[in-house]
Amino acid sequence: xxxxxxxxxxxxxxxxxxxxxxxxxxxxxxxxxxxxxxxxxxxxxxxxxxxxxxxxxxxxxxxxxxxxxxxxxxxxxxxxxxxxxxxxxxxxxxxxxxxxxxxxxxxxxxxxxxxxxxxxxxxxxxxxxxxxxxxxxxxxxxxxxxxxxxxxxxxxxxxxxxxxxxxxxxxxxxxxxxxxxxxxxxxxxxxxxxxxxxxxxxxxxxxxxxxxxxxxxxxxxxxxxxxxxxxxxxxxxxxxxxxxxxxxxxxxxxxxxxxxxxxxxxxxxxxxxxxxxxxxxxxxxxxxxxxxxxxxxxxxxxxxxxxxxxxxxxxxxxxxxxxxxxxxxxxxxxxxxxxxxxxxxxxxxxxxxxxxxxxxxxxxxxxxxxxxxxxxxxxxxxxxxxxxxxxxxxxxxxxxxxxxxxxxxxxxxxxxxxxxxxxxxxxxxxxxxxxxxxxxxxxxxxxxxxxxxxxxxxxxx
Amino acid sequence: xxxxxxxxxxxxxxxxxxxxxxxxxxxxxxxxxxxxxxxxxxxxxxxxxxxxxxxxxxxxxxxxxxxxxxxxxxxxxxxxxxxxxxxx
Amino acid sequence: xxxxxxxxxxxxxxxxxxxxxxxxxxxxxxxxxxxxxxxxxxxxxxxxxxxxxxxxxxxxxxxxxxxxxxxxxxxxxxxxxxxxxxxxxxxxxxxxxxxxxxxxxxxxxxxxxxxxxxxxxxxxxxxxxxxxxxxxxxxxxxxxxxxxxxxxxxxxxxxxxxxxxxxxxxxxxxxxxxxxxxxxxxxxxxxxxxxxxxxxxxxxxxxxxxxxxxxxxxxxxxxxxxxxxxxxxxxxxxxxxxxxxxxxxxxxxxxxxxxxxxxxxxxxxxxxxxxxxxxxxxxxxxxxxxxxxxxxxxxxxxxxxxxxxxxxxxxxxxxxxxxxxxxxxxxxxxxxxxxxxxxxxxxxxxxxxxxxxxxxxxxxxxxxxxxxxxxxxxxxxxxxx
Numbered sequence: 001x002x003x004x005x006x007x008x009x010x011x012x013x014x015x016x017x018x019x020x021x022x023x024x025x026x027x028x029x030x031x032x033x034x035x036x037x038x039x040x041x042x043x044x045x046x047x048x049x050x051x052x053x054x055x056x057x058x059x060x061x062x063x064x065x066x067x068x069x070x071x072x073x074x075x076x077x078x079x080x081x082x083x084x085x086x087x088x089x090x091x092x093x094x095x096x097x098x099x100x101x102x103x104x105x106x107x108x109x110x111x112x113x114x115x116x117x118x119x120x121x122x123x124x125x126x127x128x129x130x131x132x133x134x135x136x137x138x139x140x141x142x143x144x145x146x147x148x149x150x151x152x153x154x155x156x157x158x159x160x161x162x163x164x165x166x167x168x169x170x171x172x173x174x175x176x177x178x179x180x181x182x183x184x185x186x187x188x189x190x191x192x193x194x195x196x197x198x199x200x201x202x203x204x205x206x207x208x209x210x211x212x213x214x215x216x217x218x219x220x221x222x223x224x225x226x227x228x229x230x231x232x233x234x235x236x237x238x239x240x241x242x243x244x245x246x247x248x249x250x251x252x253x254x255x256x257x258x259x260x261x262x263x264x265x266x267x268x269x270x271x272x273x274x275x276x277x278x279x280x281x282x283x284x285x286x287x288x289x290x291x292x293x294x295x296x297x298x299x300x301x302x303x304x305x306x307x308x309x310x311x312x313x314x315x316x317x318x319x320x321x322x323x324x325x326x327x328x329x330x331x332x333x334x335x336x337x338x339x340x341x342x343x344x345x346x347x348x349x350x351x352x353x354x355x356x357x358x359x360x361x362x363x364x365x366x367x368x369x370x371x372x373x374x375x376x377x378x379x380x381x382x383x384x385x386x387x388x389x390x391x392x393x394x395x396x397x398x399x400x401x402x403x404x405x406x407x408x409x410x411x412x413x414x415x416x417x418x419x420x421x422x423x424x425x426x427x428x429x430x431x432x433x434x435x436x437x438x439x440x441x442x443x444x445x446x447x448x449x450x451x452x453x454x455x456x457x458x459x460x461x
Numbered sequence: 462x463x464x465x466x467x468x469x470x471x472x473x474x475x476x477x478x479x480x481x482x483x484x485x486x487x488x489x490x491x492x493x494x495x496x497x498x499x500x501x502x503x504x505x506x507x508x509x510x511x512x513x514x515x516x517x518x519x520x521x522x523x524x525x526x527x528x529x530x531x532x533x534x535x536x537x538x539x540x541x542x543x544x545x546x547x548x549x
Numbered sequence: 550x551x552x553x554x555x556x557x558x559x560x561x562x563x564x565x566x567x568x569x570x571x572x573x574x575x576x577x578x579x580x581x582x583x584x585x586x587x588x589x590x591x592x593x594x595x596x597x598x599x600x601x602x603x604x605x606x607x608x609x610x611x612x613x614x615x616x617x618x619x620x621x622x623x624x625x626x627x628x629x630x631x632x633x634x635x636x637x638x639x640x641x642x643x644x645x646x647x648x649x650x651x652x653x654x655x656x657x658x659x660x661x662x663x664x665x666x667x668x669x670x671x672x673x674x675x676x677x678x679x680x681x682x683x684x685x686x687x688x689x690x691x692x693x694x695x696x697x698x699x700x701x702x703x704x705x706x707x708x709x710x711x712x713x714x715x716x717x718x719x720x721x722x723x724x725x726x727x728x729x730x731x732x733x734x735x736x737x738x739x740x741x742x743x744x745x746x747x748x749x750x751x752x753x754x755x756x757x758x759x760x761x762x763x764x765x766x767x768x769x770x771x772x773x774x775x776x777x778x779x780x781x782x783x784x785x786x787x788x789x790x791x792x793x794x795x796x797x798x799x800x801x802x803x804x805x806x807x808x809x810x811x812x813x814x815x816x817x818x819x820x821x822x823x824x825x826x827x828x829x830x831x832x833x834x835x836x837x838x839x840x841x842x843x844x845x846x847x848x849x850x851x852x853x854x855x856x857x858x859x860x861x862x863x864x865x866x867x868x869x870x871x872x873x874x875x876x877x878x879x880x881x882x883x884x885x886x887x888x889x890x891x892x893x894x895x896x897x898x899x900x901x902x903x904x905x906x907x908x909x910x911x912x913x914x915x916x917x918x919x920x921x922x923x924x925x926x927x928x929x930x931x932x933x934x
Binding site: 396398402 | 715843854857858
């Protein structure tokens with residue numbers, strides 16, 4: 001019998017589960033991966049070579065993971081996927097696909113830590129095999145011991161590009177180009193935050209050392225704007241462009257590569273929170289996140305949230321939030337425990353760093369100029385920018401939701417997780433309007449959270 | 462073959478894998494970058510997001526379509542096939 | 550648009566088809582909707598264009614003409630609506646069900662519907678994956694399918710190209726008449742003058758009728774549709790259980806559900822059909838989704854491994870006698886109603902447009918529209934049957 005259900009086994013979820021259990025509340029931790037750690041501490045079994053070189057702080061991750069496993073009060077369900085969640089006046093029902101069957105969990109207390117995934121932007125050729133996300137390259141390496149390719153371009157924006165590039169080099173690959181779209185001097189505006197978070201600088205230098213030893217040089221103010229396929233239909237080269245501060249193209253050069261790992265920050269996965277009716281808001285980086293109060297409680301009493309879904313901010317902020325959520329949830333179910341000032345101070349410090357991160361790595365709308373009418377926008381349903389424009393100009397769509405219904409954009413298997421954000425921007429651009437918060441939030445509405453075989457659905461209660 | 466190595470087939474071809482690896486990772490290790498063709502334009506697709514979010518890396522596993530190669534763990538004797546469109 | 554010859558309220562499939570028919574008859578038409586095209590029930594429709602599910606009746610006559618009209622419209626506007634003459638197969642497993650189906654099919658045949666009886670082996674040939682324990686079915690080559698959102702949007706596009714107009718985002722607040730004749734209407738933004746207003750607002754037609762101080766007994770009947778991931782080609786026709794016909798005709802408020810399955814041009818499989826009278830209740834009823842899945846698997850066992858990808862619900866506009874409302878208002882001349890098509894809105898839309906247009910222009914309608922007239926409600930309170 002558990003009192004607190006934690007969804008997600010990454011930095012936030014592990015921290016929340018431990019904090020709640022330590023406070024005296026039995027916990028059920030539900031995670032969709034085969035191994036705990038989430039994306040950030042993605043690791044593989046002992047069958048593989050030592051993973052420590054892939055992470056700056058795998059130790060912290062393993063400590064938390066082992067602590068969770070050691071606690072009898074925490075029951076862990078791995079490879080468990082929640083396909084539906086409903087809220088019946090404070091009683092929450094989670095329907096889970098677990099070991100091939102459906103399991104129903106009813107609870108009055110949930111901590112949502114469903115994390116984030118790489119944000120991608122469409123561009124000509126982004127659907128050619130060989131173009132991936134930095135998270136994908138990282139997962140293949142850390143989780144499966146496979147280097148995605150020999151000549152790798154790492155590009156996009158954000159500090160996550162560093163560990164990915166370092167990982168490729170440590171695994172024996174060549175980083176032929178490391179491209180950061182934003183200029184490094186943006187960090188100067190947040191110098192005090194850097195001083196406050198010197199540990200982060202240490203981490204950055206750890207990766208930079210590896211990268212320079214691998215003879216790769218980072219270029220600032222550059223981006224991959226087109227990918228080209230060889231005669232076999234797979235990635236052969238990319239066009240990299242010097243871009244201005246609005247991401248418009250200035251000069252183009254072509255380079256050969258077999259993998260392009262391109263990412264533009266992160267998108268929070270708020271599908272579960274939305275299904276339960278939690279209020280969502282638009283963050284400064286235009287991602288849709290879950291609103292929480294000072295105790296990590298969402299707009300729904302009994303549902304807490306921590307980690308990237310409350311705002312992209314990295315693993316340390318996620319852990320700080322997870323601790324507060326775990327304590328607050330335990331208190332909610334009757335444990336005698338309080339959130340301490342020290343917890344809040346730590347979270348505040350890491351929040352400041354996260355805010356500085358967002359300021360330093362914006363994604364500017366000039367990316368839309370890289371596309372042409374043939375560019376695929378929705379990968380699942382093969383909808384092009386031209387199709388999207390037709391739905392606005394000829395069929396009269398005046399918002400992204402209607403454009404989606406006319407074109408099937410976002411109606412494929414990924415249910416708009418990859419294209420949703422971009423479609424909102426592209427449609428608004430066609431209409432010469434700014435996207436509204438409603439547009440953005442409706443794009444993440446997914447009552448069926450993950451596909452469920454009809455046979456499993458039919459057998460459930 | 463070490464105690465950690467297993468084998469599955471991809472379109473009939475034997476593919477080695479380490480226990481715990483995904484089908485997609487094991488295939489990529491043999492340089493198999495493309496896994497399927499899309500259903501309208503017949504374009505090649507492979508692993509894109511690598512973490513089970515994008516549904517691009519679809520393969521047929523033991524007769525079941527729309528399986529994500531990047532998260533399905535390779536098991537001995539598994540029969541994996543290219544997904545052509547939706548195999549319609 | 551100043552002084553349109555007619556204003557159609559509602560840019561769903563019925564409003565769109567009516568506007569097209571009026572446009573083609575030479576009228577200057579303005580279409581007004583408080584939201585985007587197909588933002589009502591049309592956007593939740595499956596796209597059914599059926600002749601198979603109606604007993605010989607005025608509605609069947611309407612359906613037969615409307616089905617042919619869809620193909621004419623498709624040619625007229627240049628396609629883009631995923632229209633498919635895929636045919637329907639109706640099956641039954643019970644002895645009574647089979648005998649009822651046989652009777653219905655022979656009556657329909659006499660009334661102009663092509664029917665082909667299928668024994669066990671020809672059923673297997675028509676639908677190789679259908680459950681082996683079904684031994685009888687009827688094939689209706691006339692049944693067809695379109696994509697309802699695209700259909701409404703492409704038709705409105707054609708209306709605009711032919712001189713009509715579409716205004717989105719204005720809410721009608723009053724329908725104006727003087728001495729029992731329409732003079733125009735007022736929205737939250739403008740007032741328009743016209744001698745003809747057509748109420749094509751589907752599930753909201755009763756509310757809109759009130760804006761003219763008139764009355765229409767239209768209630769919502771909720772339905773869910775399951776959409777699968779793109780799947781291998783499993784189902785060749787629209788296939789449904791004969792119980793479907795009985796459920797359509799039923800007035801019960803409780804849940805009615807029966808199996809309806811079909812593939813689509815995009816590769817997904819659509820699974821219906823449920824009917825409940827729960828007002829405009831918005832929740833996702835998981836129990837219904839499970840029931841629909843069970844029923845579909847019972848027809849096609851191989852669907853067991855196919856994944857549900859999304860589900861959506863719509864509110865069918867439902868008149869107490871299960872017939873659409875197509876005709877001039879009882880008291881106000883110039884006010885026309887084209888609503889209440891329940892689950893057959895898409896199929897019946899073109900013929901509805903033709904009937905309305907003929908009555909407005911004084912041309913001879915292709916059938917006697919009297920059975921659909923709103924005068925049959927004789928004003929006053931609607932009492933549930």
